[in-house]
Amino acid sequence: MSWVDVCSIDDLQPNSGVCALVNNQQVAIFYMPKEQAIYAIDNYDPFGDVHVLSRGVIGDIQGRPMVASPLYKQHFDLETGQCFEDDTVKVPVYGVQINVGRVEVTLDGAAQ
Amino acid sequence: MSKKQTLVVIGNGMVGQYFLATLMASESKGDYHVVTFCEEPVPAYDRVHLSEYFAGKSAADLSLVEAGFFDANHIMIHLGDRAVSIDRVNKTVWSEKDVEVPYDKLVLATGSKAFIPPIPGHDRENCIPYRTIADLDDMLAAAKTAKVGAVVGGGLLGLEAAKALQDLNLDTHVVQFGPRLMSAQLDDGGAGMLKQKIEDLGVSVHTNKNTIEIVDGESCQHKMMFADGSELEADMILYSAGIRPRDEIAASCGLKIADRGGITIDNHCLTSDPDIYAIGECASWQDQTFGLVAPGYAMARTAIDHLAGREQRFTGADMSTKLKLNGVDVASIGDAHATTPGALVYTYQNGVDGVYKRIVVGQDNKLLLGAVLVGDASAYPTLSQYYSNGINLPEHPDSLILPSRSGESVGLGPDALPTAAQICSCYDVSKGDICSAIAGGCTTLGALKSQTQAGTGCGGCAALLKSVLDCELEKAGIEVNTDICEHFRYTRQDLYNLIMVGEIKTFNTLIEQHGSGKGCEICKQAVGSILASYWNEYVLKEDHLGLQDTNDTFLANMQKDGTYSVVPRMAGGEVTPDMLIVLGQVAKKYGLYTKVTGGQRVDLFGARVDQLPLIWKELIDVGFESGHAYGKSLRTVKSCVGSSWCRYGVDDSVGLAIELENRYKGLRSPHKIKFAVSGCTRECAEAQSKDIGIIAVEGGWNLYVCGNGGMRPRHGDLFATNLDKATLINYIDRVLTFYVRTADRLQRTSVWMDNMEGGLDYLKSVIIDDKLDIVQQLEDQMQRVTDSYQCEWKTTIEDESKLKRFRTFVNSDKHDENIIFVEERGQVRPASQEERADLKLAGTA
Ligand code: SRM
Ligand SMILES: Cc1cc2nc3c(=O)[nH]c(=O)nc-3n(C[C@H](O)[C@H](O)[C@H](O)COP(=O)(O)OP(=O)(O)OC[C@H]3O[C@@H](n4cnc5c(N)ncnc54)[C@H](O)[C@@H]3O)c2cc1C
Ligand code: SF4
Ligand code: FES
Numbered sequence: 034m035s036w037v038d039v040c041s042i043d044d045l046q047p048n049s050g051v052c053a054l055v056n057n058q059q060v061a062i063f064y065m066p067k068e069q070a071i072y073a074i075d076n077y078d079p080f081g082d083v084h085v086l087s088r089g090v091i092g093d094i095q096g097r098p099m100v101a102s103p104l105y106k107q108h109f110d111l112e113t114g115q116c117f118e119d120d121t122v123k124v125p126v127y128g129v130q131i132n133v134g135r136v137e138v139t140l141d142g143a144a145q
Numbered sequence: 146m147s148k149k150q151t152l153v154v155i156g157n158g159m160v161g162q163y164f165l166a167t168l169m170a171s172e173s174k175g176d177y178h179v180v181t182f183c184e185e186p187v188p189a190y191d192r193v194h195l196s197e198y199f200a201g202k203s204a205a206d207l208s209l210v211e212a213g214f215f216d217a218n219h220i221m222i223h224l225g226d227r228a229v230s231i232d233r234v235n236k237t238v239w240s241e242k243d244v245e246v247p248y249d250k251l252v253l254a255t256g257s258k259a260f261i262p263p264i265p266g267h268d269r270e271n272c273i274p275y276r277t278i279a280d281l282d283d284m285l286a287a288a289k290t291a292k293v294g295a296v297v298g299g300g301l302l303g304l305e306a307a308k309a310l311q312d313l314n315l316d317t318h319v320v321q322f323g324p325r326l327m328s329a330q331l332d333d334g335g336a337g338m339l340k341q342k343i344e345d346l347g348v349s350v351h352t353n354k355n356t357i358e359i360v361d362g363e364s365c366q367h368k369m370m371f372a373d374g375s376e377l378e379a380d381m382i383l384y385s386a387g388i389r390p391r392d393e394i395a396a397s398c399g400l401k402i403a404d405r406g407g408i409t410i411d412n413h414c415l416t417s418d419p420d421i422y423a424i425g426e427c428a429s430w431q432d433q434t435f436g437l438v439a440p441g442y443a444m445a446r447t448a449i450d451h452l453a454g455r456e457q458r459f460t461g462a463d464m465s466t467k468l469k470l471n472g473v474d475v476a477s478i479g480d481a482h483a484t485t486p487g488a489l490v491y492t493y494q495n496g497v498d499g500v501y502k503r504i505v506v507g508q509d510n511k512l513l514l515g516a517v518l519v520g521d522a523s524a525y526p527t528l529s530q531y532y533s534n535g536i537n538l539p540e541h542p543d544s545l546i547l548p549s550r551s552g553e554s555v556g557l558g559p560d561a562l563p564t565a566a567q568i569c570s571c572y573d574v575s576k577g578d579i580c581s582a583i584a585g586g587c588t589t590l591g592a593l594k595s596q597t598q599a600g601t602g603c604g605g606c607a608a609l610l611k612s613v614l615d616c617e618l619e620k621a622g623i624e625v626n627t628d629i630c631e632h633f634r635y636t637r638q639d640l641y642n643l644i645m646v647g648e649i650k651t652f653n654t655l656i657e658q659h660g661s662g663k664g665c666e667i668c669k670q671a672v673g674s675i676l677a678s679y680w681n682e683y684v685l686k687e688d689h690l691g692l693q694d695t696n697d698t699f700l701a702n703m704q705k706d707g708t709y710s711v712v713p714r715m716a717g718g719e720v721t722p723d724m725l726i727v728l729g730q731v732a733k734k735y736g737l738y739t740k741v742t743g744g745q746r747v748d749l750f751g752a753r754v755d756q757l758p759l760i761w762k763e764l765i766d767v768g769f770e771s772g773h774a775y776g777k778s779l780r781t782v783k784s785c786v787g788s789s790w791c792r793y794g795v796d797d798s799v800g801l802a803i804e805l806e807n808r809y810k811g812l813r814s815p816h817k818i819k820f821a822v823s824g825c826t827r828e829c830a831e832a833q834s835k836d837i838g839i840i841a842v843e844g845g846w847n848l849y850v851c852g853n854g855g856m857r858p859r860h861g862d863l864f865a866t867n868l869d870k871a872t873l874i875n876y877i878d879r880v881l882t883f884y885v886r887t888a889d890r891l892q893r894t895s896v897w898m899d900n901m902e903g904g905l906d907y908l909k910s911v912i913i914d915d916k917l918d919i920v921q922q923l924e925d926q927m928q929r930v931t932d933s934y935q936c937e938w939k940t941t942i943e944d945e946s947k948l949k950r951f952r953t954f955v956n957s958d959k960h961d962e963n964i965i966f967v968e969e970r971g972q973v974r975p976a977s978q979e980e981r982a983d984l985k986l987a988g989t990a
Contacts, residue, residue, distance in 0.1 A: 040955040048691030049698065051950070054957040062955075065663065067653065082978065083707040084961055088695055088754075092665035095631065101666040103695030103703055108665075 034128065036137040045071075045136065050100065052076050052087035055138050060127055061087030062136065063100060063111060070098065072111035073129035073138050078102050079122055086124070150249035152177035152452075153238050155228040155394065160425030160441035161254030162189030162209050167445060169218045170921040173453045179220045180246050182238070184227040185277060188215075193438055193603055196305050198281045199312035207278070212648055217925055231398040233418055250420055252448060253395055253408060257388040257426040257436070262297065266359030269367060272382040275306040284381065288313040291380030293365050295319070297356060298386030299326040301466065306385040307348050318349045318377060320356060320369065322386065330466060330477030334494060335517040338501035342473045342520060345499075351377065390427045390434050403429035412458040413451040414444045422448040435462055438602060439571045446573070463533055463570055467518075467525045467605040474522035478532050480505050480515035488514055491543040495520075502546035504528065511537050518546075526609035534566045559613040568609055571602025576613060581916060583617045584902030586638060586887045590614060595642040596917060621902065629890065630667040633660040637815065637890045640668075641675050650680060651688040670694045671890040674777055677813035678885045679926075681933040683940050684776075684813075685947055696775035699951065700937055701757055704750060706964055706975035709757055711737070711749040712774035713764050714810060717784040717802035717822075718745030727767045735760055738972045744781035744819070746772060751973055753960060755953050761938045770810070771938040777891075778813050779820070782806035783831070787824030787841070796841035798824035801870070805839075808874070811934045812881065812927075815888040815897075819853070833860045836894040837877055842866070846873045850880055850908070851894040859895045862905045865913065875924060879912045882923035 039053040045064040053060045059076035076084045081104035089100040091111070098111040108117040109124055116122035128139040154161050165181065168174065183189075190207040198207065215222045227241045237247045259274035261267055271287040273280050275296075288294075294310035296303045299321030310317040319326075325336035326343070340350050355372035362368035365378035390407040401409040401417035407429025414422045414430075425441035426434060435441065440462030450457035467476035483490050487508035494501050500520035507514055513531040518524060524545055531538060531545075539545070562568075564577040574597045587593040590611055594600045600607045628634045633656075635643065640655070649655050652672050656664055664672075673692030677684055684693055685700070696702045701709035713728070720728075728747055732739045735756055737749040752760055761771075773779060784802030788794030802822040812818070821832040822839045832838030838849035844867030852861025865876060880894075888897040901907055910916040941947045953961055965981050966973035976984060 044949065044955045046690065046950050047687060049950075051955045052953065054954040054959060059954075059961070068663070081705065081707075083705070084963055085703065085707045088698065088703070090666035090669055090693075090695065091663075091691065092632070092669060093663040094665060096662060098663065099665070104705070104707075106666065 034139045034141045036128075036130065036132070036139050038135055039138050040136050042131055042134050042136055048091065050087040050089065050091065052084075053136075053138060055127075055140060058140060059084045059087075060138055060140075061100070062129060062138070063087075063091050063098075065091070065098070071129050071131060071136070072098060073127040074100070074109065074111060074114050075125040075127070077124065078104055078107075079116075079124065080105050080107055149178045150176065151247060152179050152250045152252065153246055153248040154179065154181040154252045154254060155238065156254035156256055156391075156425070156427070157181050157183035157185075157189050157222065158254060158256045158425065159189060159192055159209065159438050160256070160445055161252070163442050164252060164254060164424060164445040164448065165218075165220060166211075166214070168449050168452075169214075169220075170918060171449060171453070173449065174218070174921060176453075177250070179218070180223070180248075181220060182223045182226055182228040182240055182244075184225070185279070186225045187278065188222065188224065190278060192276070195275075195278075195281065196309050196312075198278070199309050204278050213929070217929065228394060231394060231421075233398050233421070236420065248420075250452060251422070253416070253421065253423040253427055254425045254441075254445075255391040255394065255427040257390045257434070259384050260387040260389050261384045262356060262386060264356060264358055266367070267384075269359055269382075271366060271380060272359065272384070274384045275302060275309070276388075281309075284309065284313065284383070287381045288315065291315055291366070293318070293379045294381040294383065295369060295377060295379035296383045296385050297369075298322075298384065299350065299352070300329060300385070300387065301327055301468065302388075303385040304343065305468075306383045307343075310381070310383065311346075311348065315381065317347070318351060318379065319343070320354045320371075320377065321350065321352045322355055324352050326350065326352070327475065327477070330481055331475075331517055331519070332482060332503060334492060335475075335477075335481075335501050335503060335519045338494070338499060338519045339473065339475060342499050346473070388426065388436055390429065392427055395423065395427070403432050403434075405429070405432060405434075407434040410444075410459075412447075412460070414448040414459055415451070422451070424448055430459060430461065433461075435464070437462070437464060437466065439463070442571060442602075443573065465529055465532070465570075465605075466603070467522050467529075468603075474518065474520060476516070476518040476522040476525040476528075478516040478525070478529055479513070481517045483515065485514050491546065493543070493546045493548075495548075504542060504546055506538060506542050510542060513538055513542070516546075523608075526606070526612070530562055530566060530609070533570070534563065536561075559609070559616045562613075568613060569597075569599035569602065569606040571606075572598040574599035578917070579610065579613050580617055581903065581907065581910075583614060583621075585907055585911065585917075586897075586901055588614075588618060589636065589639050591642050592636075592638050592887075595646055596919075629671055630665055632656065632662045632664050632668045635659065637671050637675070638887050640672060641679070641886055644672075644675055644679055650676065650682075652676070652692050653688070666694070667890070673697070674813045674815065674890075678930065681811075681813075681930045683935060684937060685941060690950075694775075694777070699754060699757060700761075700771060700775055700941065701752070702775050704975070707961065708750070708964055708975070709752045709754060710774065711752055711757070711760055711764070712742070712746060712772040713769035714772040714806070715746040715781075716806035716810075717782055717799050719784075719799055719803060720747075724767065724769070727764070728769075731760060731763050734763075736966075736973060738974060744774075745783045746781060748774070751966060751975075753953065753964060754951055755960070758942055758948050758951050762942050765936070765939050765942060770936040773811060773937075776813060777816055778811060779806070779809040779818050781819060782809075783819075783821035783835070785823050785829035787822075791824055793827060794824035794841070795843060796824060796846070798822040798830065798839075798841060801839065801841075801846070802830075805837075805874075805877070808931055809877075809881065811937075812885070812930055814881070814885050816891050816893045818881065818884075818894070834858060835861060837861075837880070839873065845869050848873060848876060851898040851905075853893050853895050855893075857895075862898075864905070864909065875920075876912055878927040879920050879923040880908070882927050883908075883911060883919075886923075 050063045061076040063072045089103045099108045114124040114126040189209040259276045294315035295318040296306045358370040362378040366380045395408040408423040410428045424444035447459040465478040483505040492503045503517045505515035566576045582596045669692040782802040784799045787798030818836045820837040821830040821835045823830040823832045838861045848864045849861030850864045965976040967976045
């Protein structure tokens with residue numbers, strides 16, 4: 034797998050998201066410091082047809098980590114990309130890791 | 146203005162603080178310059194629940210003082226300073242730290258101290274009274290090495306102290322001078338049953354023991370020597386053998402002291418000096434002192450009324466008590482000893498279950514005079530209502546204490562109680578007060594408690610309170626699941642109260658203490674809004690950032706294409722040509738679409754997230770402020786041109802609109818709030834379609850409330866007429882704070898009021914007649930919010946670290962190339978899907 038260095042951990046927004054551009058692909062990265070959890074999904078909101086998911090509110094639904102779209106409030110599972118409101122909609126998720134204070138993303142084998 | 150009088154309160158204990166809080170919530174609030182002396186190092190705390198210190202409550206949990214109370218009310222408090230003398234001729238108080246305060250009126254609320262038997266050895270190490278937080282800290286320190294603890298005194302407090310020793314894992318003994326435990330409240334039968342139950346719990350009870358000396362022990366640190374020759378060894382000894390009023394400072398300045406101790410007071414709580422009151426445990430009324438908090442509170446109310454020239458008398462107090470001692474229910478009501486001439490007694494004793502019940506009734510078998518319950522106090526609420534409201538007893542009064550094996554309930558249902566029935570004696574709350582609070586939206590016990598204070602004193606009325614609540618809810622047909630979301634089993638109003646009462650400042654603390662999981666956009670936004678309206682901290686502070694609705698996190702409204710709009714405030718719709726020109730220049734520079742909104746201001750659309758700080762910096766530099774178009778908060782105060790120009794104008798509607806908009810800007814609320822002010826009844830500002838609408842009339846301002854346009858338009862209701870400006874603002878402060886405190890999430894004022902039982906009339910009674918006695922709190926809260934206003938955009942721009950999040954990408958300066966505009970009528974707009982497809986094609990071709 035090829036990991037791409039995107040930013041320092043200090044560039045993340047605690048309990049919120051940021052967007053990184055990886056190989057011209059918009060990747061939304063969410064960070065929950067209390068759980069020490071980090072997630073990466075595609076920034077594209079298939080309902081609004083715009084790239085904004087990184088700016089949604091995050092939390093959980095029945096224990097599943099999720100982001101709510103800032104436009105029309107559909108929820109997406111941060112681990113699988115599955116939309117909670119519509120079985121047929123799924124956004125890509127990407128590999129993300131923290132390596133000595135740096136955040137790295139890989140687009141390889143993106144789960145569809 | 147005449148010089149304010151100085152009111153000095155000596156003692157900041159439970160009653161002293163209640164006096165201050167009640168005074169500040171009354172009309173006399175502004176009449177005095179108030180100074181208080183507090184001997185203890187911390188301001189008032191809840192002594193009643195002192196023992197919970199050992200069950201995990203902290204000193205902060207026990208505090209009775211709302212954050213910022215003294216500052217907000219301009220009360221000078223001398224902490225850790227004892228008043229030592231009073232010069233009644235020159236009307237001056239001196240303290241230990243040499244503070245000298247001249248007074249016009251003086252209130253003594255010095256409480257009492259634990260009685261310590263004056264026997265040799267009484268002051269040995271680890272022999273501790275049980276009264277203050279400092280005493281508890283001494284106990285904690287002593288408990289590190291102690292194994293055996295003894296309590297001197299088998300009364301109410303003694304048994305509570307015994308519970309504390311058990312909580313500290315000590316082998317616990319209670320030493321009682323007389324033959325009975327709780328001799329003041331219980332008869333022989335009840336006391337016997339109690340002794341047995343307490344012993345079953347592992348506490349050794351020693352009755353008829355007169356301690357005459359404490360000396361060195363052999364197996365323990367101390368040995369208590371009793372008059373009958375027996376002895377008991379212990380490492381820690383607690384004194385809880387009664388209390389002595391602290392009347393020393395009163396005595397030394399020559400005030401009349403009662404024979405049995407305590408500062409003599411009359412029915413107005415005045416001492417022998419007409420400028421000095423005494424209230425609480427230090428006072429003696431008709432030669433009695435009262436060791437409970439409710440009579441002290443009643444005295445405080447009496448003194449406040451007397452100060453204000455209102456007639457109100459202290460008429461003694463109900464000494465009924467109910468408590469749980471080590472899990473054993475004990476209650477005593479009225480004449481438990483049946484000393485009333487002609488009194489009849491019914492007793493039920495069940496040695497198997499350890500239950501003892503006794504009621505004392507009048508000669509005619511109609512009125513309840515007293516009761517004793519041990520082991521099962523479930524009849525207490527019913528009995529105390531019979532007792533305090535003089536309700537006629539059922540034909541067979543013993544049915545009230547006999548077990549009901551047939552399953553039918555003999556309790557007095559809350560429905561049977563008269564509206565005037567007092568439910569909570571600590572705070573003097575009637576059934577009527579509780580019903581109106583329920584009607585006003587307090588549909589949970591928590592909400593009801595914080596609204597009416599009922600149940601927040603000794604807690605003895607909690608069960609009855611709950612049954613009144615359940616009964617009213619059932620009558621109103623209110624259905625139950627009002628949880629805000631899966632993460633909190635509470636309504637928005639509950640969360641509000643939890644935050645207020647627990648002084649919670651972050652979402653994390655709230656969810657840890659009262660919720661589960663990580664939260665979601667519903668609870669996070671609701672809590673974000675509550676925290677903002679209560680504490681009014683910067684909304685993008687790290688703790689709050691993740692809570693804001695999408696629009697709030699970027700302080701701008703997201704549009705359909707992911708760009709944002711910029712709406713600067715234009716209070717009242719007034720704008721100078723110069724400001725308008727700047728706005729035009731900025732719009733032009735950044736290529737923004739420009740439109741006049743329905744709220745009388747200008748909206749600039751099409752800003753990319755990274756452009757927002759740049760645009761706002763230019764606007765702020767010339768004096769624009771955030772318009773909060775993104776927040777659930779005050780939007781605009783529309784105005785008509787009014788008397789300055791209009792030939793019909795009765796008053797300056799623009800001036801008032803600007804003043805109001807500046808007063809309430811930034812206030813976070815359950816939904817957006819809109820105002821309008823019209824200069825005459827032609828109503829060009831459409832004030833009657835706003836949450837708050839104001840129309841100028843010959844006699845002043847008419848106030849309309851709870852209107853809106855939008856999806857379900859509703860005209861506002863006329864709330865009050867011919868108001869002067871100060872009163873108008875007071876009313877608006879109160880209505881809005883009450884709305885912020887009690888509405889559901891995303892409930893506009895119209896729906897809020899329509900859902901309130903009693904509707905407009907009820908709202909008027911709360912806001913105008915101060916039925917719930919909260920208007921002062923409401924006004925104070927609003928004042929705090931207005932005082933702490935900050936333009937969020939200004940704060941953001943001045944903080945480098947906050948600007949980081951406005952980058953489109955963390956790792957690149959590129960822009961989102963999917964944002965594409967086309968031109969229309971000389972300005973930009975987002976390209977439609979087809980246009981975008983075409984443009985992309987053209988780009989690749
Ligand atoms: C810009 C503006 C339309 C315009 O171009 O004139 C507008 C734009 C929006 N309105 Fe409005 N409303 C605007 C005046 C109004 C008015 C007229 C007024 O304020 O006098 C009303 C009816 C009056 C009322 O609210 O009682 C109005 C009733 C609504 C409603 C329905 C509210 C309701 O009670 O049912 C919504 C939906 C909501 O809030 O849930 C709404 C929601 C919105 C939102 C926030 C929709 C959204 O989620 O994007 C729009 C935000 C656009 C933006 O980026 O600023 N807007 N909206 C007006 C901004 C006023 C301002 O300066 O702040
Ligand atoms: C463990 C315990 C349990 C209790 N349980 C109950 C219960 O269940 N129900 C109930 O109704 N009551 C209960 N009480 C009694 C209740 O706490 C008192 O009735 C109440 O605290 C009396 O209030 P007060 O303000 O008169 O006195 P306090 O609360 O004692 O306050 C007096 C304050 O004045 C200060 N002071 C005294 N002299 C001076 C001076 N010269 N200068 C400055 N400050 C001074 C004292 O340090 C003290 O802080 C309990 C008490 C204790 C200790
Ligand atoms: S409401 Fe009255 S004062 Fe205002 S513009 Fe209309 S006519 Fe003039
Ligand atoms: S009676 Fe004490 S809290 Fe209500």
